[in-house]
Amino acid sequence: MKDIAREANVSVALVSYVLNGKEKESxxxxxxxLKIKRIAKELNYEPNYLxxxxxxxxxxxxxxxxxxISNPFFANIARIVExxxxxxxxxxxxxxxxxxxxxxxNLMDVLINRQVDGFIxxxxxxxxxxxxxxxxxxxxxxxxxRYFPELQTNQVSIDHYRSAFDAGKHLADNGYRRIGxxxxxxxxxxxxxxxxxxxxxxxxxxxxFNKKWLQxxxxxxxxxxxxxxxxxxxAGDDRxxxxxxxxxxxxxxxxxxxxxxxxxxxxxIAIVSFGQAEGFDLYYCPITYIWQPMDELGxxxxxxxxxxxxxxxxxxxxxxxxxxxxxxxxxxxx
Amino acid sequence: MKDIAREANVSVALVSYVLNGKEKESxxxxxxxLKIKRIAKELNYEPNYLxxxxxxxxxxxxxxxxxxISNPFFANIARIVExxxxxxxxxxxxxxxxxxxxxxxNLMDVLINRQVDGFIxxxxxxxxxxxxxxxxxxxxxxxxxRYFPELQTNQVSIDHYRSAFDAGKHLADNGYRRIGxxxxxxxxxxxxxxxxxxxxxxxxxxxxFNKKWLQxxxxxxxxxxxxxxxxxxxAGDDRxxxxxxxxxxxxxxxxxxxxxxxxxxxxxIAIVSFGQAEGFDLYYCPITYIWQPMDELGxxxxxxxxxxxxxxxxxxxxxxxxxxxxxxxxxxxx
DNA sequence: TAATATTGCTTAATCGATTAAGCATAAACC
DNA sequence: GGTTTATGCTTAATCGATTAAGCAATATTA
Numbered sequence: 001m002k003d004i005a006r007e008a009n010v011s012v013a014l015v016s017y018v019l020n021g022k023e024k025e026s027x028x029x030x031x032x033x034l035k036i037k038r039i040a041k042e043l044n045y046e047p048n049y050l051x052x053x054x055x056x057x058x059x060x061x062x063x064x065x066x067x068x069i070s071n072p073f074f075a076n077i078a079r080i081v082e083x084x085x086x087x088x089x090x091x092x093x094x095x096x097x098x099x100x101x102x103x104x105x106n107l108m109d110v111l112i113n114r115q116v117d118g119f120i121x122x123x124x125x126x127x128x129x130x131x132x133x134x135x136x137x138x139x140x141x142x143x144x145x146r147y148f149p150e151l152q153t154n155q156v157s158i159d160h161y162r163s164a165f166d167a168g169k170h171l172a173d174n175g176y177r178r179i180g181x182x183x184x185x186x187x188x189x190x191x192x193x194x195x196x197x198x199x200x201x202x203x204x205x206x207x208x209f210n211k212k213w214l215q216x217x218x219x220x221x222x223x224x225x226x227x228x229x230x231x232x233x234x235a236g237d238d239r240x241x242x243x244x245x246x247x248x249x250x251x252x253x254x255x256x257x258x259x260x261x262x263x264x265x266x267x268x269i270a271i272v273s274f275g276q277a278e279g280f281d282l283y284y285c286p287i288t289y290i291w292q293p294m295d296e297l298g299x300x301x302x303x304x305x306x307x308x309x310x311x312x313x314x315x316x317x318x319x320x321x322x323x324x325x326x327x328x329x330x331x332x333x334x
Numbered sequence: 335m336k337d338i339a340r341e342a343n344v345s346v347a348l349v350s351y352v353l354n355g356k357e358k359e360s361x362x363x364x365x366x367x368l369k370i371k372r373i374a375k376e377l378n379y380e381p382n383y384l385x386x387x388x389x390x391x392x393x394x395x396x397x398x399x400x401x402x403i404s405n406p407f408f409a410n411i412a413r414i415v416e417x418x419x420x421x422x423x424x425x426x427x428x429x430x431x432x433x434x435x436x437x438x439x440n441l442m443d444v445l446i447n448r449q450v451d452g453f454i455x456x457x458x459x460x461x462x463x464x465x466x467x468x469x470x471x472x473x474x475x476x477x478x479x480r481y482f483p484e485l486q487t488n489q490v491s492i493d494h495y496r497s498a499f500d501a502g503k504h505l506a507d508n509g510y511r512r513i514g515x516x517x518x519x520x521x522x523x524x525x526x527x528x529x530x531x532x533x534x535x536x537x538x539x540x541x542x543f544n545k546k547w548l549q550x551x552x553x554x555x556x557x558x559x560x561x562x563x564x565x566x567x568x569a570g571d572d573r574x575x576x577x578x579x580x581x582x583x584x585x586x587x588x589x590x591x592x593x594x595x596x597x598x599x600x601x602x603i604a605i606v607s608f609g610q611a612e613g614f615d616l617y618y619c620p621i622t623y624i625w626q627p628m629d630e631l632g633x634x635x636x637x638x639x640x641x642x643x644x645x646x647x648x649x650x651x652x653x654x655x656x657x658x659x660x661x662x663x664x665x666x667x668x
Numbered sequence: 669t670a671a672t673a674t675t676g677c678t679t680a681a682t683c684g685a686t687t688a689a690g691c692a693t694a695a696a697c698c
Numbered sequence: 699g700g701t702t703t704a705t706g707c708t709t710a711a712t713c714g715a716t717t718a719a720g721c722a723a724t725a726t727t728a
Contacts, residue, residue: 001714001715002714010677010678011677011678011679012714012715012716013677013678013679013680013716013717014676014677014678016715016716016717017716017717020716022717026676026677026717027674027675027676027677028675028676028677029675029676029677032676032677046443046446046447047447047714047715048388048447048449048713048714048715049447049448049449049715050384050387050388050393050448050449050713050714050715051388051683051713051714051715051716052714052715052716053384053683053715054382054384054385054388054682054683054684054685054713054714054715055682055683055714055715055716055717056683056715056716057683059384061448068413069403069409069412069413069416070406070409070410070412070413071409072404072406072409075403075404075405075406075409076404078403078404078428079402079403079404079430082403082428082429082430083430086429086444091427091444091445091448092427092428093425093426093427094412094416094426094428095416095420096413096416096417109380110420110425111425112380113380113381113382113383114383114384114395114425115382115383115384252612252615252616255616256615256616259616259618277613278586278613279611279612279613279615279616280616281586281590281613282586282589282590282593282613282614282616282617283616283617283618284593284617284618335684335685336684344707344708345707345708345709346684346685346686347686347687347707347708347709347710348706348707348708350685350686350687351686351687354686356687360687360706360707361704361705361706361707362706362707363705363706363707366706366707381684381685382683382684382685383685384683384684384685385683385684385685385686385713386684386685386686387685387713388683388684388685388712388713388714388715389684389685389686389687389712389713390685390686390713391713
């Protein structure tokens with residue numbers, strides 16, 4: 001800008017006005033205005049966004065905190081968020097928390113220091129405090145997929161309870177009688193809701209519940225624990241005839257083990273899983289899954305966040321989207 | 335900093351010196367130094383990185399340009415790059431180019447305006463000019479996975495030629511005689527190299543080459559074109575008895591169609607594919623794949639880039655890593 | 669014609685840091 | 699005791715923008 005000003009024989013103030021389209025309000029002469037624009041183009045002027053941001057207090061950058069960008073579910077979300085943000089003139093910085101509250105807290109600190117304008121967060125267990133901190137500090141954010149029922153926050157997610165309920169109901173309707181559920185060992189509300197949806201579906205359809213059938217896996221030891229879990233579920237006379245996986249990762253690992261055991265789907269065990277990814281398409285038996293409106297989830301999160309950033313007085317928005325059970329062969333009628 | 339200075343009854347300069355550990359060089363008194371640190375902690379001081387960056391000209395931010403973050407290969411790389419960067423105090427901004435030179439150019443402009451310190455780029459076709467631009471502007475960057483042989487650049491990739499050669503050799507050694515190759519229709523050097531590695535492996539093993547067996551797919555129409563490609567390859571008496579897929583995405587789509595045709599692997603067709611992902615683990619027949627040292631690829635790229643950023647005089651580094659053919663059932667001896 | 673309004677531009681403060689240069693005062697030296 | 703050196707701190711410029719306030723010159727109005 002200084003160079004342009006010198007070249008045009010005007011002050012940098014004029015340059016700033018012109019290049020920001022404020023020539024009217026700031027009463028810039030027509031000729032000078034054109035001259036400045038011409039010179040700016042000649043000199044190939046590109047604004048320095050750091051300086052702009054320092055002045056304005058806005059970086060046009062969003063922080064996206066998720067568990068692991070290399071997981072297909074999160075990678076999908078990330079892509080949608082990225083595109084929607086870019087359409088709105090925002091850049092996204094992504095950070096993986098590995099489901100650890102500590103890591104996500106460190107990430108948040110880094111991003112706050114870098115002055116992101118707001119956050120989209122797929123929360124980790126025990127990270128309520130971080131959320132409260134954001135509320136206290138008046139930093140705009142939206143919770144995606146997971147939320148804390150005790151906190152009043154912007155949030156976008158599917159109806160986890162309903163999704164799991166539908167899965168259980170679907171299996172019951174198709175003649176399965178001993179339906180198991182494999183979830184994460186987690187206090188996160190969305191996981192609790194999925195478990196609740198499952199148990200309620202059994203009640204609703206008059207099916208028995210057996211605590212052997214509900215297995216909870218430590219998210220950091222999926223590979224090991226899922227084997228034990230499945231072993232327990234398929235042992236004895238009251239062995240399950242169907243399993244619902246609460247996440248895609250659980251399903252991938254579970255199916256691998258089921259294959260290893262030589263069990264056939266759906267003959268030996270029917271399967272329904274949360275999440276969609278190409279893995280299921282390559283499986284010999286197309287897996288019934290709970291489809292989530294990824295596009296809407298991501299876009300809504302971004303839009304709500306940006307609105308909140310632009311107008312801090314925006315009231316809280318809580319969006320619950322519908323999932324769809326996509327019935328395929330893995331759960332076909334018995 | 336101003337607040338701390340006021341509270342401590344000193345100038346902001348002193349505060350800056352102390353908080354940057356320069357009390358020795360700047361001859362700051364011991365008591366004052368402690369006082370400043372104490373007050374900084376009390377006031378919960380967090381530096382503003384925008385201001386720091388504006389002053390220093392460094393943002394401690396790297397731009398990562400890849401084709402599509404929702405593709406497992408890229409998502410994997412992204413995760414490794416993210417972690418390695420964070421360990422070194424850098425933040426990563428990711429952008430998806432959809433293999434389009436235009437999009438990647440726009441992305442680059444945005445990120446340059448945001449003053450990223452350097453780029454890691456998984457190049458798109460026809461993006462040589464952008465690379466030349468970076469060279470001209472002296473902006474540090476490293477090309478990952480793909481590079482332009484006519485340009486002198488920092489680069490990290492596997493030996494694409496060798497990898498494809500190994501794949502062809504492996505199939506030939508295992509008794510397959512009519513080996514096909516499905517690649518992208520692309521001028522990108524890494525793809526050309528893969529094709530060359532394939533054709534050379536045929537020559538080397540004395541096998542016939544049939545142009546029907548080498549199919550090139552438009553990257554934006556994989557799903558449609560792969561069907562035609564496979565149809566052509568398996569038609570007539572000279573039908574292939576093995577197929578090498580040049581990328582994971584090609585393999586996923588190809589395998590789906592092969593399943594649909596009712597062909598059995600490896601009985602009807604043997605398969606070798608580039609890339610690894612959980613999809614292959616769920617497939618009924620474990621797929622032989624070319625393993626890439628993702629970790630080394632990502633880490634090397636980050637390390638080279640950061641070194642170059644810190645010392646612009648660093649000479650050009652070109653790293654060629656070895657891939658490994660992981661033989662599994664899909665290509666077992668005929 | 670004198671007072672007022674408009675036009676076109678400049679000055680300078682500001683965002684939040686860093687850092688060279690300079691200014692007292694105290695300590696060391698001959 | 700006077701000069702030199704060391705110590706401890708402040709001042710002010712700087713990074714690259716934005717923007718309120720102000721100053722002339724010209725145009726409009728009564």
